[in-house]
Amino acid sequence: MKNNLLFATLLSYLFFPHVSAAQSKKSTVDPIARYDAYVQQAVRDWHVPGLTVTVVKGGKVLLKKGYGIRKLGHAEPVDTQTLFAMASTTKAMTAACIGMLVDEGKLHWDDPVVNYLPDFQLYDPVVTREIRVRDLLIHNTGVGNADVLWAAMQIPSDEILHRMRLIKPSYSLRSSFIYQNIMYLAAGKVIEKVSGTPWDVFVHTRIFEPLGMRRTKALFREVADESNRAKPHMEINDTVRAVNSRLEEGLVDAVGPAGSIWTCPDDVANWMICMLDSSRFNGKVLLKPATWAELFKPQTLVTDAQFYPTQQLTRPVWKTYGLGWFQHDYRGHRVNFHTGSLTGMVAIHGQLPDQKLAVYVQGNLDHAELRHALMYRAFDEFGGFDTRLGLSNDWSADFLKLYGGLKQKGKAAEYKTDSMRVLNTKPSLPLAAYVGLYTDPLYGKVEITLKEGKLYASINNLLTGYLNHWHFDTFRLTYDQFWNGKDPVIFSLDTKGKVAKLNSGGMELTKVPENAEKGMADR
Structure with missing residues (x-):
């Protein structure tokens, strides 16, 4: 008995002071400095030319910084004024604009779209009559991906909507979820019809100006000649190369409400604070409390196939979509977030609303998925989680391995396709x-x-x-x-x-x- 007590006492003396000392040492390290160092390492590991990270909590900016360069081969650094594409994180702003018109009593979430756009027509006339304003924002209309209408042709936005009647449905109305950009264009047209103001002007006057977002622009054509703008890059055959995709970047203007806004950390921090604080900022209120809450209310379930590969490691129990926001559970807390992707550019905006914490990441490398890693690491670092209990604490390393594996599977699929080539054949005709x-x-x-x-x-x-x-x-x-x-x-x-x-x-x-x-x- 005495020997057991002595042994336990010795273990206590040897082991627990060691743990306490490690925890004490960790507690003396500035979490902002630790996170900053983590970002710097992630940028190197993922070979991203340039990146911005903005973190806010409790109405205050914890970190707002640029990393790397705007374009490979050029020395100009990324700073907090450097403009990057918001891409699909634009959608949250478009949804908020609809909410403003709801507050003004000019429309309702569940009004038929044809009430405002009489020429709006999908393949099925019955579905056309049933589509509500809310449906335009939650990817459940039954229409599959139709990005070919803006990414592979130059036609006016009205013509894009006109051709939607030719697209056969991928599933029945509200029975599933397929991510869809064109419906956000329709939402922008509803804004224009109801307010008498084009979407790009409306979002500028009703969001950018009240929030003091002076450098933020609604359309690519407004930033095309901007000197302090990040340039897109892609990894081609394991080599990162700058992409001269100015034309393709400009194509997104045709579906602007889905993803054409450009912003920088100095501006986007205000949007982040506003969206965490019931749409309030510096004494201004953009939305009524009930309308702001509606934006983040789960509207539809997201299928596994339409969610992100990150789910393999974060293991969410549920996945939903609000009005312009993906949602899922993380360490017992709700996350609101959205990614953005254009040719050679990425973004992510994530919230832990019960912690009043948000992070926004923008980069100039195509589908650089360190954006997810930096979001979850920010949640861990500033959300007060005990990261020793379940899940990862090094999301960058784990996601690098995950996406690297997916890349290898893609290459293997290409090799398999190539192996099916029938050699020594000729075309049927000259x-x-x-x-x-x-x-x-x-x-x-x-x-x-x-x-x-x-x-x-x-x-x-x-x-x-x-x-x-x-x-x-x-x-x-x-x-x-x-x-x-x-x-x-x-x-x-x-x-x-x-x-x-x-x-x-x-x-x-x-x-x-x-x-x-x-x-x-x-x-």
């Missing part, structure tokens, strides 16, 4: 037979010509590239815009043995008869 104009009311046009002895494609006079023969009547399009990679293009013949259709990425276009080509090509 290359000249494939030349011509291919059109579709939804997808636009693809013009195939002969250039330097190869087929050459021009998609909606926007994307271009050579078609290299793969096998049979399948070719592989290598884009001149190298960041778009490669796509298979399959030609099909009619019963007379003539080229009739072109298929690529789920799009099918019909070859225009030669006698009608000239008129069509001029359109």
Whole structure:
């Protein structure tokens, strides 16, 4: 008995003072400095050229800093005035703008959209009549991804909405969830119709100005010539390269309410504080309390397939979508967040509302998923969690491994596809037979010509590239815009043995008869 007590006392003396000392040492380290060092290491590990991080808590800014450079090969550093794309984190602002009109009694969340946009029409007339304003904001309309309408063509926003009637539904109304940008364009049109003010002007006067967001711009064309602006980058064959995608960056203006805003840490900190504090900022109130609460009320369930791979490690019990916000549980707390992605640019805005804590990350490397790592690490660092109990404390390392594994799986899938190529085949017809104009009311046009002895494609006079023969009547399009990679293009013949259709990425276009080509090509 005495020996047991002596042994226990000795263990207590040897072990617990050691733990206490470690905890004491940790407590003396400034958490902001510790987090700052963590960010710096993550930027190096993920090879991100430039990044901004903003953290606010309890109405105060804890950290607001730029890391790295605006463009590879140039010395200009990222600072707290450097503009980055908000991308889809714009959606929360568009939802807030709708809320302002609700507060003014000019519309209601559950009003039919056709009450304000009489020409609004989806593939199914019944669904068209049933779509409510709320539905435009929560990705449950039954319409799948339709980004081809703005990312692969240059058409006005009204024409984008007009073509929505041609898209067949992917699921029945409100039965599932597929992320959808075009419906936010429709929400912006509702704002314009009800207020008499275009969305970009409305968001400027009703959000940017009251919050003192002086550098924030609603559209890319307003920042295109800005000197202190981050430039996009992509990793191509394991090498990070700057992307000259100015045209593609500008395409998002056609669906501005879904993701066209550009901002910087000095500005976005005010938006973060406002959204944590019942939409209040410096004595101003943007929304009524009930309307602000509605933005963060779970509106629909998010499927596993439509959520982020991070769920494999964070292991949320539930996943929902509010009005412009993804939501899930984390260490027993609710998280509101949203990512943003454009060609070569990323963002994430995350909240722990019960801790009055928010973090906003922007970067200039395509799908640099350290954004998730820095969000969760900020929650751990400043949320007061005991990170020894379950889940990770080094999200950067764990997500780097997770996404690295997904990247390898993607490469393996490519290798498998390549292995299925049938060698030593030829096209059914001479290359000249494939030349011509291919059109579709939804997808636009693809013009195939002969250039330097190869087929050459021009998609909606926007994307271009050579078609290299793969096998049979399948070719592989290598884009001149190298960041778009490669796509298979399959030609099909009619019963007379003539080229009739072109298929690529789920799009099918019909070859225009030669006698009608000239008129069509001029359109």
